[in-house]
Amino acid sequence: xxxxxxxxxxxxxxxxxxxxxxxxxxxxxxxxxxxxxxxxxxxxxxxxxxxxxxxxxxxxxxxxxxxxxxxxxxxxxxxxxxxxxxxxxxxxxxxxxxxxxxxxxxxxxxxxxxxxxxxxxxxxxxxxxxxxxxxxxxxxxxxxxxxxxxxxxxxxxxxxxxxxxxxxxxxxxxxxxxxxxxxxxxxxxxxxxxxxxxxxxxxxxxxxxxxxxxxxxxxxxxxxxxxxxxxxxxxxxxxxxxxxxxxxxxxxxxxxxxxxxxxxxxxxxxxxxxxxxxxxxxxxxxxxxxxxxxxxxxxxxxxxx
Amino acid sequence: xxxxxxxxxxxxxxxxxxxxxxxxxxxxxxxxxxxxxxxxxxxxxxxxxxxxxxxxxxxxxxxxxxxxxxxxxxxxxxxxxxxxxxxxxxxxxxxxxxxxxxxxxxxxxxxxxxxxxxxxxxxxxxxxxxxxxxxxxxxxxxxxxxxxxxxxxxxxxxxxxxxxxxxxxxxxxxxxxxxxxxxxxxxxxxxxxxxxxxxxxxxxxxxxxxxxxxxxxxxxxxxxxxxxxxxxxxxxxxxxxxxxxxxxxxxxxxxxxxxxxxxxxxxxxxxxxxxxxxxxxxxxxxxxxxxxxxxxxxxxxxxxxxxxxxxxxxxxxxxxxxxxxxxxxxxxxxxxxxxxxxxxxxxxxxxxxxxxxxxxxxxxxxxxxxxxxxxxxxxxxxxxx
Numbered sequence: 001x002x003x004x005x006x007x008x009x010x011x012x013x014x015x016x017x018x019x020x021x022x023x024x025x026x027x028x029x030x031x032x033x034x035x036x037x038x039x040x041x042x043x044x045x046x047x048x049x050x051x052x053x054x055x056x057x058x059x060x061x062x063x064x065x066x067x068x069x070x071x072x073x074x075x076x077x078x079x080x081x082x083x084x085x086x087x088x089x090x091x092x093x094x095x096x097x098x099x100x101x102x103x104x105x106x107x108x109x110x111x112x113x114x115x116x117x118x119x120x121x122x123x124x125x126x127x128x129x130x131x132x133x134x135x136x137x138x139x140x141x142x143x144x145x146x147x148x149x150x151x152x153x154x155x156x157x158x159x160x161x162x163x164x165x166x167x168x169x170x171x172x173x174x175x176x177x178x179x180x181x182x183x184x185x186x187x188x189x190x191x192x193x194x195x196x197x198x199x200x201x202x203x204x205x206x207x208x209x210x211x212x213x214x215x216x217x218x219x220x221x222x223x224x225x226x227x228x229x230x231x232x233x234x235x236x237x238x239x240x241x242x243x244x245x246x247x248x249x250x251x252x253x254x255x256x257x258x259x260x261x262x263x264x265x266x267x268x269x270x271x272x273x274x275x276x277x278x279x280x281x282x283x284x285x286x287x288x289x290x291x292x293x294x295x296x297x298x299x300x301x302x303x304x305x
Numbered sequence: 306x307x308x309x310x311x312x313x314x315x316x317x318x319x320x321x322x323x324x325x326x327x328x329x330x331x332x333x334x335x336x337x338x339x340x341x342x343x344x345x346x347x348x349x350x351x352x353x354x355x356x357x358x359x360x361x362x363x364x365x366x367x368x369x370x371x372x373x374x375x376x377x378x379x380x381x382x383x384x385x386x387x388x389x390x391x392x393x394x395x396x397x398x399x400x401x402x403x404x405x406x407x408x409x410x411x412x413x414x415x416x417x418x419x420x421x422x423x424x425x426x427x428x429x430x431x432x433x434x435x436x437x438x439x440x441x442x443x444x445x446x447x448x449x450x451x452x453x454x455x456x457x458x459x460x461x462x463x464x465x466x467x468x469x470x471x472x473x474x475x476x477x478x479x480x481x482x483x484x485x486x487x488x489x490x491x492x493x494x495x496x497x498x499x500x501x502x503x504x505x506x507x508x509x510x511x512x513x514x515x516x517x518x519x520x521x522x523x524x525x526x527x528x529x530x531x532x533x534x535x536x537x538x539x540x541x542x543x544x545x546x547x548x549x550x551x552x553x554x555x556x557x558x559x560x561x562x563x564x565x566x567x568x569x570x571x572x573x574x575x576x577x578x579x580x581x582x583x584x585x586x587x588x589x590x591x592x593x594x595x596x597x598x599x600x601x602x603x604x605x606x607x608x609x610x611x612x613x614x615x616x617x618x619x620x621x622x623x624x625x626x627x628x629x630x631x632x633x634x635x636x637x638x639x640x641x642x643x644x645x646x647x648x649x650x651x652x653x654x655x656x657x658x659x660x661x662x663x664x665x666x667x668x669x670x671x672x673x674x675x676x677x678x679x680x681x682x683x684x685x686x687x688x689x690x
Contacts (some may be wrong), residue, residue: 024614030684045648045687048608048628048636052686069686073610073629077684114629151634174634181634230416238412 016074017108023078028085031067040128042120047151047178049076049117053124055087057132063087063095068124075114082106083121092129098122099164100176115176119161147189150182158190162197170194184236188278221284222249228283229256233276244276247293254280257293306620309666313506314455314483314599314657315624319549320508326552327510330545338542339533348544355551359515362554363500364491366520371534372547375514376482377406379501380449382516382527382538383478384410387447387499388419389525391476394446398422400432400461401642403451407480408638411449420444429591430459430643437466441473448477452484452500456626456639456655457590458599460488463497471496476522482506482514486557487565487596498522504546508659509553513546564660569597571667572658576600578671583678589645589653598658601626603640603649606688607681612654615677621670626653 016024036054043050049072058064066084070077083103087095100118104110110118144156161167161176170190174181180190216224229246237243243259258272277290310318336345338352356367373379384397384407399411401423411421422440426432432450441448448470453460463479470477478499481490486507492500500517504510516538518524524537531539580586585605604612609627616623626637628651635641636650645653656670682688 024611025618027684041686045606045651048634048647048651050686069684071606071685071687072608073627074614076608077611178634234416238415243415 015111016078019082019106019108020075020078020110023081023107024074027068027077027081029065029067029081030069032069033065033067038128038132040124040126040131042123042127043072045071048072049120051076051080051120051124053080053083053128055128055132057092060091062089062091072117072120073114075110075117076120078107079103079110079117079121080124083125087125092132095125096129098125100161101164112172112175115165116178119157119177123157147193148179148182148186151178153177153179155193158193159197162194166198168194168198168201183242185272185275187236188275192278216285218249224284225249225254225280225288228280229276232279232283237272244272252285252287252289254288254290255293256290309619309621309662309670311656311658311662311666311670312622312624313659314458314655316505316511317508317659318661319505319510320553320556322556323509323549323552327545327549330548334544338544339531348542351548352542352544355547358551358555358558359502362490362558363485363502363517364493365517366493368535369492369517369520371516371518371538372542372550373514373516373538374512374543376404376480376501376503376506377514379503379514379516380404380406380478380480381410382524383499383501384414384447384449385527386524387476387478387522388414389527390523391446394444396420396422396442396444396446398424398437398440398445398448398450400424400426400450402426402430402454402456402459402639403449404455404480404482407449407451424450426459426642428644430454430457430589430639431591431594432461432466434462434465434469438469441470441475445473445475448475450477450479452479452481453488453596454590454639455483456637457601457643458483458596458657459590460484460594460596462594464495467496483596483599486554486561487598489561492517492519499524504550504553507553507557509550510546513543513550515550560660565597568658568660568662571662571664572598572600572656574664575656575658575667575670576602579674582671582675586678587649589640589643589649600656601640602654602656603645604652604654604678605649606685607652607678609652609654611681612652612677615680616654616670616673619669619673621673624655624657626655627651 033054033056037057038055040053052069053066055063055066066087068080068084070080086098086106100122103118103121104115144154147153147155147158157177158173158179161173165176167173167176170180170187173179173190180187226246229244234244245257245259247255247257256276273290273292280288280290334348336348338345338348340346356370359370360367373382395418397411397414397419399407399421415421424433424436450461450466452463467477476498477496479497480501482501482503483506485502498519499522502515504513526537528539533539533542579602580588583604587603589601589603608629609625610629613623613625626640628634628636636647640650640653
């Protein structure tokens with residue numbers, strides 16, 4: 001998956017295939033069908049891309065017409081356009097089998113960071129089919145547990161992109177469905193999902209954790225906790241206006257405070273604490289557990305969001 | 306197809322005069338100025354001349370100029386070099402809208418037990434001077450505040466900032482990469498201690514920059530292994546780059562007034578026409594305190610990368626603060642710090658002009674822009690007719 005050009009970053013993000021460019025500059029089937037049989041709406045203005053797909057069936061139950069409206073970058077628009085072309089003439093059973101990979105392949109490939117556009121296309125299609133099957137009553141709803149709260153991505157969705165695209169790293173998952181690309185708080189959980197699905201395949205790629213042989217002295221343990229927070233945890237939080245501070249270590253209890261965006265997030269308890277705990281257990285000691293220091297979380301600080 | 310280059314805050318064309326000046330230093334005058342022979346030694350005179358040209362533009366003494374590899378190195382050296390010289394002070398003050406060359410360095414310091422204060426800006430991108438005043442204390446080693454913002458062109462009130470910082474006896478650095486050549490400077494009359502500038506932002510070559518270090522400012526060198534630049538920056542001099550930067554500064558000093566007048570006229574014409582002809586768009590930044598060449602406009606309901614690709618098809622080069630163009634999933638940190646809604650940040654476009662732009666180019670872009678915006682809005686699910 002990883003290419004030399006990815007490592008050095010000398011590949012242009014605009015390395016779109018001719019087919020992508022064609023469907024961006026000359027999008028097919030733009031618009032909205034009046035009185036459609038199915039409507040699928042996914043994404044939002046805040047997320048940076050959104051797609052509304054409508055379709056109409058013929059008397060044999062095949063998709064007679066499909067139209068789209070898309071807010072997003074060139075690859076989001078091209079993906080939507082090509083999707084409408086692909087599903088025309090298909091029965092709903094056939095259309096439901098279209099994967100994000102099929103869409104990307106049809107376009108001759110998409111840049112890795114843009115794969116989430118193809119996933120958005122498939123999601124809209126799924127939502128539209130569901131909408132038809134429930135008689136137009138049901139709008140697309142998130143199914144199952146939400147893992148990434150920033151972009152509203154469910155566990156089921158993450159599992160699906162991992163399986164369909166054979167993904168082995170968190171970064172890939174972010175590229176494919178955006179999960180983990182916001183505050184970064186769910187990255188530990190995504191890693192667990194990858195491990196569960198890919199098993200040994202994912203293990204091969206993860207670097208050996210710098211575990212300490214033998215028992216740590218207190219000072220070594222505290223230093224290692226601080227180092228793990230600095231290197232493994234803080235950068236992800238900082239990238240999104242948050243921060244973490246190590247307050248104290250009592251035995252195996254690690255007391256931390258979340259700052260900035262992370263402090264105000266009402267989901268802090270369920271996401272941030274778990275991630276920090278998972279990282280500390282991975283890099284320092286299996287026995288560690290994390291508690292949030294509520295008192296110091298109230299202290300005003302300089303990172304205003 | 307003709308290229309219309311409106312991305313001069315990213316990089317600029319090397320002026321023909323600058324290139325001509327540099328050319329002999331590749332295949333003919335390739336000697337090392339440190340060598341003990343005339344062939345190499347004569348190069349030293351050229352470097353001295355370039356140092357004078359830079360000093361002339363920013364109003365300082367030539368001895369206060371250190372040549373570096375560019376803006377990023379200058380920023381990093383200023384910050385780390387200052388902190389190394391005052392190891393007992395553990396606080397750094399900067400702003401939320403700095404270039405990553407400053408912001409990333411400061412944030413890394415947090416991992417080394419420094420307290421970093423990032424000052425906020427208001428919705429026009431203006432600095433909160435009162436917050437700066439409150440933040441400075443006895444533990445503060447450095448204040449680093451950019452001169453002008455690369456994304457919005459907003460100019461910070463440098464005189465006020467410098468006066469305040471100097472009155473508390475704290476070292477002050479400014480990233481002036483976007484300001485030099487566009488804003489007249491006279492550092493001999495200023496309390497700025499350290500200033501970064503970059504060659505390729507003012508029609509000089511890439512890979513060369515300057516760190517101005519006011520006489521008496523304590524700075525630990527971080528590139529070791531040579532006596533160059535008075536021992537403050539080791540490494541064989543980038544002779545063609547330095548000579549080119551010198552010439553670029555000379556040209557800037559000569560033309561600054563006339564160019565600003567012309568560039569501002571073109572920028573204003575472009576900006577006013579677009580704001581008038583495209584509905585649902587807004588200007589980002591402080592209209593009254595801006596670089597004369599920069600305009601940052603948000604187009605609602607459409608996305609920046611798509612706009613750029615459409616512009617690109619007409620040969621028009623601009624840039625965007627959208628998430629898709631940054632390679633991350635989040636839009637520009639500058640626009641977010643200003644509280645620009647995500648929706649508008651995703652559709653932001655920056656036009657940055659230079660002396661080489663013409664009125665025809667501006668007119669052509671004015672003609673194309675509404676078409677592009679309409680075409681993309683036709684596709685947008687958020688536009689209801």
